[in-house]
Amino acid sequence: MKTLPQVRLALGLRSTAQSLGVIGRDAGIFRAQGLDLRIAREETAGPEGVRGLIAGEYELAEFGAVPLVQAVYEGHDPVILLAAEQTNALYLLGAAHIDTPRALAGGRIGVLSMPGQTGVSAAAMLDKWDLSRADVELLELGTYPAIYQALQDGRIAAGVLTADYGIAGTIAFGLRKLADLGEELRFQGPILATTRRYASAHPERVQRAVAAYVRTIALFVEQPHRVLDSMQRHLGFLDHEQALAVHAFYARRFQHRPYPSEAGMKRVIDLYAPSYPRPALRLEDIWDRSFLDRSLAMTGPRPTTSSQG
Known part of the structure; x- marks a missing residue:
């Protein structure tokens, strides 16, 4: 059997939004595109995820846009290839007894990391609610499972979690949605x-990877029976009812x-522009659309969602 070129992928989080590489690998889509996709790391969110990408520990990564934009401002070369979603399905979820933002006073909010997308988003919402850091402590817990468990154990009053955990936690133990961070902040x-260095050195591999992601998204949307098992194994906490809802x-x-x-990328660019002496980044500084353009041209027209929102 012919040996396929290997491409390593890191996943920022265990969430459905960052599961497409796993699903595409399990379904054989990457092999069909001529790639041997290996999951190099999981739950390597925030600045650590970008650091590993820049250092060459893996060639592809699924994570949030915030740490990538920060890294480009700092002179590094990570670059966006595509995005399955335009905004985060990210929520500030309160325990069952927390029914309003003011009820958070004196409590703690679990986040993955302070400088990453969850910490930045939680801090922005506290500012919107006129709650100071003296009122509410942000607690770094590193992974979504850790935040989810801390909510169940009562060690935190609220946590930043994806829709997977919000749906499951509402069903299982009455989590309350305090804020839809995607809608509120529109990041x-x-x-x-990937990195510009890798894309320049191996354009064919990047092209094949992007094509595999496009096909995996179509599989996810159109053939749920082929992806539910991968979802459940990857997340590790969904029962069948929860998996169907997610x-x-x-x-x-x-x-x-x-x-x-x-617009969402520009909001992140503008958020960090005042912190760096260099001129504000342009969209083309953080995004290479050429691989996705070619993949979509080869697969033909499909229903579209505007990229302007």
């Missing part, structure tokens, strides 16, 4: 990234034409 949702939620969100939101 670009999770992205697939799949239905993301099947409505995932784009057949997975272009990032230009």
Whole structure:
């Protein structure tokens, strides 16, 4: 059997939004595109995820846009290839007894990391609610499972979690949605990234990977029976009822034409522009759309979602 070129992927989080590489690998889509996809790391969110990508520990990564934009401002070369969602399906979820933002006073909110997308989003919402850091402590817990468990154990009053955990936690133990962070902040949702160095050295592999992601999104939306097992294994906490509800939620969100939101990326660029002496980044500084353009041209027209929102 011919040995296929290997491509290593890191996943920022265990979430459906960052499961497409796993699903595509399990379904044989990457092999059909001529790639041996290996999952190099999981739950390597925030700045650590970008650091490993820049260092060459893996060639592809699924994570949030915030740490990637920070890294480009700092002179590094990560670049966005596509985005299954335009905004985050990310929520600030309160325990069952927390019914309003003011009820958070004196409590703690679990986040993955302070400088990453969850910490930045939680801090922005506290500012909107006029709650200071003296009122509410942000607690770094590193992984979504850790945040989810801390909510169940009563060690935190609220946590930043994806829709997977929100849907399951509402069913299982009455989590309350305090804020839809995607709608409130409109930051670009999770992205697939590589580095410009790798894309320049191996354009054919990047092209094949992007084509595999486009086909995996179509599989996810159109053939749920082929993806539910991968979802459940990857997340590790969904029962069948929860998995069906989570799949239905993301099947409505995932784009057949997975272009990032230009407005959402610009919001992240503008958020960090005052912190760096260099001129504000342009969209083309953080996004190479050429691989996705070619993939979509080869697969033909599909229903589209605007990339402007």
